[in-house]
Every structure is written in C-alpha cells, then in structure tokens.
Amino acid sequence: MAGFIELMLERFKVYREPGYYKRFDYWWAMVIDLDRCTGCGACVTACQAENNTPVVGEEECGKGRNLSWIRIERYIEGEYPNVKVKFIPVLCPQCDRAPCEVACPVYATYHNQDGLNVQVYNRCVGTFTCATYCPYDVRRFNWFTYNKKNFLKGNGGSSTSFEPPLDQQLNPDVSVREMGVMEKCTFCIQRIRAAKDRAKDENRPIRDGEIQPACVQTCPTKALTFGDLNNPKSRIAQLAGLSTAGDLHYLRESGSKISDISSNPRTYRLLEDLNAAPTIFYLKRVMKNGSSTAGHE
C-alpha cells in the first residue's frame, strides 16, 4: 500500500510543481447555487446538444451506460407526508488533485494550465481505471461506437445515435468519440478556446462572464456560474466567498477545507474529505431540518 501511495505522489508531481499555476492566467471554476437549482434538467440536454454526446437508447440506459456528462442527482428522504427532496447537478469538478489523472496508465487524462482536467481521446486505451478512481462518478465510457449501433432494436424501429439527418446537428468544434474511449465534462473547452482566440485577437484578457459553458448558458434559474478563480473580482470568486487572491493560493497549496477560508457560509465542495480538491463550489440549499412539510407542526 505504501508503495502505491508513493507512486501516486510521484505521478502527481509530474503534473504539479507547487505554485505552478501562478504562471498562468486562468483557473476555470464553477459555482452551483443549490438554492436556485430546481432540477429541471435543461442543463443536461444543453450539454448533450453542445458536446455530441450520443443517445444510447433504453436498453443501454438500463445497463447504466447513459452518456450524459452532467446529471441531476435526486435524493428523497422520509416517508409520506414528511418527504424531503433534494437535487444536485453533478458534473466533472475538474479536481485540482484529480485521482483519475494519477491513475491513467497512458496519461490520457491530465491537468492543463487552466486547471482543467483534460481527456485526450486519441491516447485513451479504455482501461476504465480513471472511472474507477473518480469519486464523483462523472466519467462515461463508450461501450460501443454508438453511431453505428441500432439502439431501437426490439422496438420495431431502427436508429443509431446520430441517425441522418440528426448528424447534421453535430458540433464541428467537438469530436465524436468511438468505442473504447472514456469521456467526461470538459467545462466546454471549445468555448474556452474560442474565447481565448477572440481575446488574443483583440489583445485583451478574457472578460469575466465572457465564457458560458452550454449548461451554464441555458440554466433558467441562473443556478450555474462559470469563471476564473484566479481573478478575485470574478463573479464566481465573489459568490463562493473567495475574494482575495491569497485565499485561492492558500486553497491550492494547503489543501485546506473551503469552510476555513470562504467568507460565504453556504459554500462547500462535494465530498471534500476525499481531498481531490474539486473546483466546483456548491452553495448550500436553504432548507428546514427534518422535512419539507414540517412547517407548522
């Protein structure tokens, strides 16, 4: 076991020298306000439309092979009439100390300079290791080349995932993945690249709010906010209560708990104790203890 941990740390170093990020301009992150999110699912469809994620059909869904990069988890606690229901959008939080990165034997997943956890499809050999290591269960595997597989079998019809002319919708900025490849949320890296190019052409830094990933853009309740955590004035830094640059560097270097440094008591990170340092900051839902019907009793 000890040898294993050392191996992990060794690998980790390849990706990360302390303070490396100060050399780069951006650190992309997201804030998700659970008190706004209604669980409407618009973000799920928006992501699918933007990122060429295939429809896999009922049968494959039944095997848990749905390919969405973002899902809404729903928890129901209690019994009638004291029922409490909670929702949380879960997508890859681009962990700063990502367990998947150190686990991949072929370096198909790595950390880029903007703090993104990137997947190189061409390099991926489909060992599934990253998905096993991911504590958030956000990695999705292409069990088939879904664009060649008829997913309506048994239902009388016939259709592949991008049955013509549905294929004309495919986003040319995003590749279509084939069998044996792992994939996951990229924070809509194609939009980040486009914004960078634009900013470079205009010789200016990317403006706060200029990049909106597809899920953030569509969210009707404005529960999702995206931005640069290196910029303490950004909206996400403000919302997460991380408003000095010092906070952020401390957060990155010390591996401290978000509640130690955030000025917003609503800020938390999902399964923080696992120490993967996710860069999605959730804002706690405001809710009565006990049940949603406990109001007047």
Added chain:
Amino acid sequence: MLNRRDFLKLVGVGGAGAAAGFALGELTKTPPAKLIPYLIPPEDVIPGIANWYASACMQCSAGCGILVRVMEGRAKKIEGNPLHPINKGGLCARGQAGLQLLYNPDRIKNPLKRNGKRGKGEFEEITWEEGLSILTNNLMELRSHGEADRLYLLTSLIRGHLNFLLADFMKAYGSPNYLQYDLFQYENLRFANKIIVGQYTIPHYDIANTNFLLSFGADFVTTWISPVNYNYGYGQMRQGEGRNVRGKLVQIEPRLSLTGANADEWVPVRPGTEGVLALGIAYIILEGGYYRGGDAKLWKDALKKYNPEAVASTTEVSEDRIKQLGKEFATTKPSLAIGGETVSSYENGVSNLVAINLLNHLSGNIGKTGGVIPNPDVIKKSFNPIATIAKDASRRKIKTLILHNANPVFTTPETLKLKDALKDIPFIASLSSLHDETTALADLILPSHTYFEDWGDDFAEPTVGYSVATIMQPAVSPLFNTKGAGDVFISLAKTLGGNLQKDITWEDFGVFLRDSWKKIYERHKGDIKEANFEDFWNDLLARGGWWDAVPKASKPVRVAASEVSAHLSSEPAKFEGNDKEYPFYLILYPHLSYKDGRGANLPWLQELPDPMTSVVWGTWIEMNSKAATGMGIKEGDMLLVESPFGKITAPVYFYPGQRPDTISIPLGQGHTSYGRYADGRGANPIELLPAKTDPKTGAIPLNSTRIKITRVNAPKSFVKMEGVAKELGRNIVQTITPEEFKKMGKEA
C-alpha cells in the same frame, strides 16, 4: 427602444452573457434580411465560422426567444436569447432539444397522397404542384356548392401574423370555422381572471419579487404556462441579488411535483378540494381583519361556510395549518397565490381558480410588484372547444378539414370519439412537419417547414407586464421539399381567386410579414428610435423581436362579492367511478420532457431522466408504497389501470411524494404514429378519461376519474437511472436552515 448602437453596447459589456453577446455582435455583421439561401449568395457561409440568428422557440406556447447557431448553412445549437424579456437567455430542456425536430429522421420529406384505406398509413409521394391542386380543387368545389362554411381549419396555438393571415383567408373564403387547439390552452385561467382581474388574459405572476408564493398545484418549473420565465423568477425569489429576504414557497397538491419538491412546505391536500382550501384561507384573511376593503362584511357573509373546521374536514388539511397559511399569506408582503394545471384540470377548474385569485384580491396583491401584474389585453379568439369538432364532424357538417400542427387525436380521450368522427369527414389535409396520430387520418399531407426554416412571429401571452413580439426567421434553408404554412395559404388564395385574391396579395409569407411590420412601424413611429423602417426591421431581426418595456398602468378593477361568489363552489370536484370499486383518485400531469406528448419523438428528451423518478424512455405509474402493501405489488411490476372508461398498462414506481389514495401518471407517451422514437413506447393515460369538457371553456378535465389497479404478469418494466435515492450520511446535498440563512444576511 434600443437602437443599433445601444444594442451593440449592451452586447459588448462583459458579464451580460458575453458568449451569446459576442454571438449577437457577430450576427449584426450580416444583416439577416439577406440571410441564407445557402445555395444562392453564399457570402455568409464562411467555413468554420458560426453565425447566430435570433428567432422564436415553438416547442410550447411560452414564447421564449432563441438564438440559432448556424455553421456552413446548418443549425448546430440553440440558446436562449439573453435580450429576450421572457426567458432572459435561458431555455428549458424542450427548447434545447428543438434541433432534433428539424433534423428528425421521421420528417415528411415530400407531399403525400393517401393510397389505401384511411388511417392505414399508406401514402404515395407526389409533387407540390399535384398536392396543391388537389387541395385547390377540393376548396373550389366546396365553394361552388355554396358550402364554403363547411371548411374547417384546425391549428395549434398560433399568435403571430400567421394567425392573422389564416383568419383573413378563412374569412375571404367564407368559413367562420378557424379553430385552434392545444390540450393546455389555459382557457380556464383566462376565464377566472376575467372574473377577478377583469381581463380575459393571463397576467404576469411576479414570482421574482414575491416573498411568499402560495402555489396550488402549479408545476411552474416544468411545463406550466411559461416555465423558463417562472424558473428565472424562482431563482431570483430565492437568491436574487439585492434581495434581503429569501422568498418562501408553499405547494398545495396531492402529488408532489418537481415544483413541490423545491418548496419549503408541501400540503398534500385531498384531490379536488384545493378550491375549498383557498376559500378557507380567504376566510382566515377576513376573520383576521387583514382585508382592508370597505366591503369586508359582504365578503365575510359570502364566505361564512368556509370556517376552518368545515374546510379541514373536506380538505384533510388541519385547522391549525389553514389558520397559519391564512395568516402568513396575509401578513407577508408581497405575497402571491397561483393556481396551476392540477386545480384547473378538475371539472370545477374555473371555480377553483377564481377562489385562488380571490386570495390575491383580498391580500391586495393585484397590480403590485411581487404580485399579480396585469398584462396588455390580447385579441380574444372566438372559442370553439375540441368537442365541437367531434360533434360537427359526426353530424357531417365538416366537408373539408385542414390541420396544421395540431394533434387532437392523441390528446383527447377516446370517449370523445374524435377519431371516429374525423373518419366521417370526406377530405382531410394536414400541413405538418411530422406524422402524428391525427395526420395519419389525412388524405393529403403537405409537409411544412419547422420553425428553423420559416418566417414568422409570435406575440407571447402572458408576457411580463408589457407587449413582447418575437420574430422567427429562417435560420437554415429547408432540409426537405417542404413549404411554410403561410406560403401554402397564400398560393391557395392566388389560385382560388375571388375575394381571396383581392384580400391576400402578397408574393409570399416573408413579404407579408415584413409588410405587416411596416404597418406596425408606421403606427408606433413616435415610440421607435430607428429613423426608417429598414433600420427598424434590421434591428428587429438582429435583436429577435420588439418589446416595449414600459408597463401600461392598469385600471383598478371592481371585484364584487356578489358576482364572484356566483362562481365559487363549495363542493369538492367530482371524480367518476365509485370509491369502492375504484379506490384511487387519478391525477394526470404534463411531463417535463414530452408535455402533452409532442416531445416524445425527440431522443434527447426520451433519454433525459425524469427528475423525480429518473425513468427514461417510458411511462410509469406513481404510487405510494403504503398503498401497495397487502396487494403483493413490487416496484417495477406491470399494473393494469382501469377507470370506468378505459384501461392502460404500465409499470409502477413507488413514490413517497404521493397521497396513498392517489395515483399519478405522466402524459406524453403511448404514441402509435409519431415516428420511430415515440411509437410503441409506454401508454397514453388520456384513454382513461370520460368524455367531459368544460361547458364554458372547452377544457378537458384531466383529473376527473377514479381508477383501480391490478398486477399483471408482464416482463417489461421501466428503466430508471437512479442508484440509491438516499444520501446514506454522505452529506452530498448540504443545507442550512432558513434561520441560519437569515443570520448570514445580518452579518453581511
């Protein structure tokens, strides 16, 4: 009004959704009036560069504005238009999925003529020339026999200039029978508003600014009226910037909807007694002296039988809770009461909605920020319920029926016998992009453009306190051999001659639309910044519409106790079937993804897990596990559901947010003729309903029957995506209490 420079400025500022902002900026570089014909002047087809065109979402009747991302002549993505006052940049899942309508493999590619028995689905492809001449000849013959009034036109809810064109066409042709139909037309709500707000329109419910939202079965975060706008309001009500109080939501409904799941409190009222509960709350407002009007005594007299004791026994909501709700509603300012589909869908829907609206009147919420904001008047349509069509058809009054995007066969109960009645119509033509259960009965199918390929506009109702017009423009050239409905009617008018030719003179629908907007420009010149119509039109297209953000001052309405009480009913809603034989109330609800069924042919929506049950690609029955004990039913078992009127089978999902005496089933599946993704999937619970429609509004009461269930041996169950529905101490969705949150505000 925004002129182009202001508009660009607005687009330029960071923070205001700049990704889309850039897109809009980009768009103004190529005046969309000259856009497209990809095949003719390709100057805006630059490989690899996206253009964005502003347009209108047509996936429901909310009237959201969209931007369509177009690359090399193909639409790639839809986003909400950030400048649009209804959706403010957001879109719902159905709006996002619109492109799968455009690119649906089951689209009708050429005009079709029936060849084989009606309803058998056998058609042969013909040319447009032939198709149009078949229809023209039919209409000529009808007119020459003096039977012009036996032409019926049935469309979906169309509100823009296409509606005016069709109305002109029908008038010039000589038929009064131009009808629109949607299962959810909110006619009950308009009717109730006429009584209490004095307007036959749906007002703007200012959820964003309210502090106490009392929702009677309004599932406003999924499908109700204008879900994107209400979701936005909900987000603002909870955590809007500059708000010092977090608004509270109480949801009153027998089945916990997605909106209910987000509420602070759920009141699982007995089905059909919501109106009585509203009157019980009104009683408390009056008793507590919270109503300031001079006619308090009259109201008290009118409502005296709704004392907490009586109301508690009818509604199964405790007296204390009724008192508490009344007090909280009256003392929290501003407060807002809304009545949604569940209450509107009882057979006494109108009186429930009147009772709920009365709460707004008694608490002084009408015309207030955070309350009920009146909207500009709309042109009231002559209203013909769908039952009339069934009746007229079976009496052989209808000789020719033209359908456009309406699918009443799927959304009316079998008991209304619409399908049989349609078979008595000698000639049916359907202008539709896709096959559906009603189009399947047609003799002639003229394939129409989708909303990405056509010109059009839309006047949203409800809007947000001021008029909003959204422009629809052809973002892409037609994929198949289709025509816009407007163009079809214009060319019919030309060949039919006579009055039609005199009244309908435009070359095509695009020209008609532009001309109509020119008239609007002339009328409103004073309020419009653009110096000439060309600029105005270009801005209109670039921005995606025209909205005049000055709310009109509303006239105060006099609400008389004597008049209103005539519309109230102290009786719970009636459910068909006796409770011995049929032990469960049936509640049907429009599904988030499919709404009334129209979304079921889009694979993205089929694969979007239902937010409450996580089921994909099917129908399920929601039942409380407590009710299943002793019946030997396990989750996933197939159940036969029977009402006195029909039966369906579907698998059961155990849902704790359900009264044990109630069973709920989502609408939308069970298609038989709606393309490969929808057909043969799940069941259509509308088949369980009686042949009832509201005599005043024509609405079909979805919640009007009782049912019984029996387990059947069948292998097929549902697929659900959820793993464990409990957090198991992992503290995944963390919460803080309202008290803690209040403290935070003070510290900040």
